[in-house]
Amino acid sequence: MNRAELVKIIREKKSVLCVGLDTDLNKIPKHLLEEEDPAFAFNKAIIDATRDVAVAYKINTAFYEAQGLKGWISMEKTLNYIPKNIFTIADAKRGDIGNTSEQYARTFFYTYPYDSVTVAPYMGADSVQPFLQFEDKWAIVLGLTSNAGSADFQLQDCSNEKLYEKVLRTVASWGTPENIMFVIGATRKEQLQHVRSLLPEHFFLIPGVGAQGGDVATVCDNALNKDGGVLINVSRGIIYAGSGTDFAEKAAVAAKEYQQQMAAYL
């Protein structure tokens, strides 16, 4: 999906909501464990309940890889089930020497045809560039992450700037706002506005709303741009809003509440 198509969906739905499918078999409602593919049954119900207000779905591959082959099958079925006019993200945090990154890019853009994949930039230009060679596909590069540990390296001084600032500035020069997004944590309230001023055009994938304590208002007040420019991810705050047979209805209500908060800004 290209940028113009993504921006169109944001405008039509008045939403920048990305629903995170962090599907944990220990957390899904117990009655679903009797299904042939419990993870897919859960995801299918969540997608049906949230597709009207979601502009993106983020599949965190860790939750599927942990289940081995059957997890990869659940992931593929889920990806295929997501409507084609909704942006898809493989949250896989890949990146390696060039020829290995080429294989990761093939995995998540071709074998599994996601629109985007999250990429760790630590290994430098040759590890990221293979993800930038596919038309209408995106690398979503870790910029300033939402976890406490982001302070260990990302917030450290590096010459006259913070390491995360150097990463954003340098990685942005490897591509364009049409093929690179950055992960910026909603929990990094002090830096959100600054990051937007550094990168006025780029889209940001913003995790950390809900279970990690971030909120929609802070993100929208500080990080929106003329195109929306953010995808605000909520995983546990939506998919585990309920734990009984009405889990999908509860997810629908939670997703709608988030979307209504966003609509006020869009």
Ligand SMILES: O=c1ccn([C@@H]2O[C@H](COP(=O)(O)O)[C@@H](O)[C@H]2O)c(=O)[nH]1
């Ligand atoms: O900086 C980051 C990068 C990725 N994530 C991922 O986003 C979701 C957040 O889940 P919640 O349940 O809404 O907290 C999850 O898949 C993380 O691995 C992140 O949180 N922070």
